[in-house]
Amino acid sequence: MKFGDLFQLSLENLWRTKLRSALTTLGVVIGIGVLVSMVSFGTGVQKNVTQGFLDNDLFTRLEVIPAKINLDDVMSGNIGDIEIPDEDTPPLDDEVVEKIRALPGVEVAFPEIRFPVRLKLGEREARTHLRAMPASMGAFKPFSEIAYGRFFESDGEGSIILSQKLLRNLKINLSDDDAPPPPTGWEPDEEMASLPSDSLIGREVEIFTSVLDQKGLARAFMMGVPPSPSRMPLREETVTLTVVGIQTTPGSFVSDRLQSGVLVPTETANGIPRLGFTSIWEVLGRDADAGGYPSLYVRVGAIQDLEPVREAIEEMGFGVIAIGDQLEEFKEDFLIMDALLGAVGIVALIVASLGIINTMVTSILERTREIGIMKAIGGSETDIRLIFFVEAATVGVLGGIFGLALGWGVTRLANVIANSYIRPAGVAPVDFFYVPVWLILGALAFAVLVSLLAGVYPAMRAARVDPVKALRHD
Amino acid sequence: MTPILRTIDLEKTYHKGSIDIPVLRGVTLDVNEGEFVTVAGRSGSGKSTLLNLIGGLDTATAGRIVVRGADLSEMDRRDLALHRRHTVGMIFQSFNLIASRTALENVTLALAFGEHPRSDRKSRAAEILSRVGLADRIDHTPGELSGGEAQRVAIARALANSPDILLADEPTGNLDSRTSEEIAALLRSLNDEERVTVIMVTHDEAMADAVSDRVLRLLDGRFVEEQTGGGAP
Numbered sequence: 001m002k003f004g005d006l007f008q009l010s011l012e013n014l015w016r017t018k019l020r021s022a023l024t025t026l027g028v029v030i031g032i033g034v035l036v037s038m039v040s041f042g043t044g045v046q047k048n049v050t051q052g053f054l055d056n057d058l059f060t061r062l063e064v065i066p067a068k069i070n071l072d073d074v075m076s077g078n079i080g081d082i083e084i085p086d087e088d089t090p091p092l093d094d095e096v097v098e099k100i101r102a103l104p105g106v107e108v109a110f111p112e113i114r115f116p117v118r119l120k121l122g123e124r125e126a127r128t129h130l131r132a133m134p135a136s137m138g139a140f141k142p143f144s145e146i147a148y149g150r151f152f153e154s155d156g157e158g159s160i161i162l163s164q165k166l167l168r169n170l171k172i173n174l175s176d177d178d179a180p181p182p183p184t185g186w187e188p189d190e191e192m193a194s195l196p197s198d199s200l201i202g203r204e205v206e207i208f209t210s211v212l213d214q215k216g217l218a219r220a221f222m223m224g225v226p227p228s229p230s231r232m233p234l235r236e237e238t239v240t241l242t243v244v245g246i247q248t249t250p251g252s253f254v255s256d257r258l259q260s261g262v263l264v265p266t267e268t269a270n271g272i273p274r275l276g277f278t279s280i281w282e283v284l285g286r287d288a289d290a291g292g293y294p295s296l297y298v299r300v301g302a303i304q305d306l307e308p309v310r311e312a313i314e315e316m317g318f319g320v321i322a323i324g325d326q327l328e329e330f331k332e333d334f335l336i337m338d339a340l341l342g343a344v345g346i347v348a349l350i351v352a353s354l355g356i357i358n359t360m361v362t363s364i365l366e367r368t369r370e371i372g373i374m375k376a377i378g379g380s381e382t383d384i385r386l387i388f389f390v391e392a393a394t395v396g397v398l399g400g401i402f403g404l405a406l407g408w409g410v411t412r413l414a415n416v417i418a419n420s421y422i423r424p425a426g427v428a429p430v431d432f433f434y435v436p437v438w439l440i441l442g443a444l445a446f447a448v449l450v451s452l453l454a455g456v457y458p459a460m461r462a463a464r465v466d467p468v469k470a471l472r473h474d
Numbered sequence: 475m476t477p478i479l480r481t482i483d484l485e486k487t488y489h490k491g492s493i494d495i496p497v498l499r500g501v502t503l504d505v506n507e508g509e510f511v512t513v514a515g516r517s518g519s520g521k522s523t524l525l526n527l528i529g530g531l532d533t534a535t536a537g538r539i540v541v542r543g544a545d546l547s548e549m550d551r552r553d554l555a556l557h558r559r560h561t562v563g564m565i566f567q568s569f570n571l572i573a574s575r576t577a578l579e580n581v582t583l584a585l586a587f588g589e590h591p592r593s594d595r596k597s598r599a600a601e602i603l604s605r606v607g608l609a610d611r612i613d614h615t616p617g618e619l620s621g622g623e624a625q626r627v628a629i630a631r632a633l634a635n636s637p638d639i640l641l642a643d644e645p646t647g648n649l650d651s652r653t654s655e656e657i658a659a660l661l662r663s664l665n666d667e668e669r670v671t672v673i674m675v676t677h678d679e680a681m682a683d684a685v686s687d688r689v690l691r692l693l694d695g696r697f698v699e700e701q702t703g704g705g706a707p
């Protein structure tokens with residue numbers, strides 16, 4: 001028999017038992033639907049995280065900390081193996097920063113300087129953190145792509161870059177058309193002003209910091225009352241800066257620590273009087289640690305520079321944390337996650353394949369005489385086998401197509417729900433699911449493969465039907 | 475003249491557990507092209523078994539079946555399927571039509587297995603159905619047909635791929651005597667006009683005598699006597 005005829009015959013057979021065929025197919029539809037939605041969630045997370053890493057240049061940055069800490073030990077809870085920095089550990093001071101800057105492959109190195117401030121824009125006030133940022137960082141993401149205005153041009157300019165999040169705290173909503181929408185659940189109140197970014201850039205803001213009041217301190221000592229840290233005599237200092245840019249944080253799974261708070265050029269930030277904890281210990285006459293920064297930020301030119309630079313810095317006796325070199329591990333973790341998610345779908349498909357086997361064996365029992373007739377009028381075993389095979393494959397193809405549609409529908413729905421409930425504040429809508437082409441083709445192929453496998457036994461059985469027995473009159 | 479069909483010392487033994495049930499014990503038979511041969515014998519004598527062996531639905535325990543020079547015992551399952559498809563056409567007591575398909579579709583299915591050109595199948599099926607006297611019933615399903623009409627569809631189906639031999643196993647067994655006569659007469663006319671060789675099994679001695687060229691009697695797995703039928707020219 002020609003394949004076209006076999007195909008037609010199979011479809012006619014399926015059509016004859018519409019309800020049963022539909023229910024059998026539904027099993028595959030659900031199996032594929034579960035598989036597709038599960039795996040697309042896995043790939044979605046992977047895509048979002050990897051994209052977030054790339055967007056933020058996380059693969060080319062590392063952080064230097066005073067101690068050599070083995071991140072694996074920390075994460076595995078193996079605390080005993082962690083080296084606690086001892087007296088000999090060199091401080092992360094400017095000398096170290098210079099040495100690191102000189103390493104081949106290093107493009108930028110600067111210390112982390114960050115302190116709490118009070119910020120005033122006109123009559124509006126908010127608390128935030130101020131972060132010192134060298135102008136050289138303007139060459140790299142995310143600062144190469146400041147949403148409104150510009151990045152710093154020199155380390156000494158009296159500029160400040162605000163964030164959309166801070167503006168919201170100041171009760172200012174950016175009215176620009178391209179501004180990311182506010183987070184769900186965030187409601188504007190009466191004090192809220194809607195302003196375009198142009199009207200904010202160029203304006204002056206006041207930065208307030210607390211410093212130790214030396215006179216008050218001296219007085220306290222003279223009166224024989226040593227100040228406790230909670231009752232320090234403090235005095236407020238003010239600095240005025242000009243807004244040059246506004247950052248937005250578009251939807252991204254990886255939020256960049258460097259983008260938090262407000263940014264001020266390094267030298268300007270260093271010039272802002274402030275209270276450092278080290279200075280408190282100095283004042284209290286303790287044996288001060290020789291200063292040093294809590295951490296350094298280092299950026300290399302290319303991903304392959306990361307490892308040599310990391311080794312060189314570790315030679316100096318410091319600890320290095322690089323997210324980038326964890327990429328391979330991440331990939332492995334994602335693979336495991338995908339496999340686990342996929343396993344759920346595969347179990348659903350196995351159940352569906354049992355449904356196919358059951359339906360087909362039943363239909364062979366019902367159609368035994370028909371199979372005998374087909375053999376008597378010249379049907380070969382190959383013909384009979386193919387008829388049942390094509391029936392199973394058709395169930396698989398239809399199940400695969402409708403299963404893909406179901407899976408897609410489920411992910412769209414789940415995405416809407418997820419975005420309205422679990423989206424972090426201030427982040428634009430994110431697509432939690434990703435259905436790559438390989439998943440579409442793979443799911444279809446898998447549906448057909450599973451159906452064909454399910455069809456093997458029934459088809460063999462049908463082909464083996466003894467026509468003499470099948471045709472013996474009742 | 476070489477016979478179109480020849481069985482030589484044909485044996486068929488069924489096994490039930492350790493018990494051997496010899497059904498055919500050396501059947502030798504020559505059938506000439508265009509002959510109408512009837513096989514008679516009491517129930518259980520092995521008539522259906524013989525027809526199934528000739529039809530290639532079953533295989534012999536010993537002996538040979540030679541059809542147009544081809545030995546069935548040397549054929550594999552694929553060749554036997556081709557033998558059933560092109561060389562023989564089978565008709566059964568219980569019609570064995572596919573209930574969900576119309577008369578026309580039952581015939582076109584046989585044409586599809588015979589790889590007859592698709593575009594020509596319907597007209598060919600209609601033509602054969604009108605040849606067996608069913609021109610006005612082609613869109614009826616077996617459930618909507620009388621026994622005689624259903625058997626005519628089965629005959630049309632058996633003829634679809636122009637076989638050399640028609641094998642009819644008690645084709646009138648389920649029919650009343652008048653209808654039986656009509657079906658027997660139809661087979662005889664097909665034998666006369668289309669030159670198709672017919673081997674028919676029946677219990678009806680009178681009918682056998684009336685239509686056949688030759689009547690063979692099976693007893694205990696062997697032919698016991700041979701007589702010339704009244705249908706002989």
Ligand SMILES: Nc1ncnc2c1ncn2[C@@H]1O[C@H](COP(=O)(O)OP(=O)(O)OP(=O)(O)O)[C@@H](O)[C@H]1O
Nearest residue numbers: 488489490495497516517518519520521522523524
């Ligand atoms: N598969 C089998 N296993 C065991 N014995 C069988 C089998 N098929 C047929 N037989 C036996 O073979 C013998 C011949 O059967 P067959 O059907 O050929 O008889 P028959 O002459 O056609 O009878 P009837 O006139 O009733 O149709 C019977 O005794 C039957 O019981």
Ligand SMILES: [Mg+2]
Nearest residue numbers: 521522523643
């Ligand atoms: Mg019989």
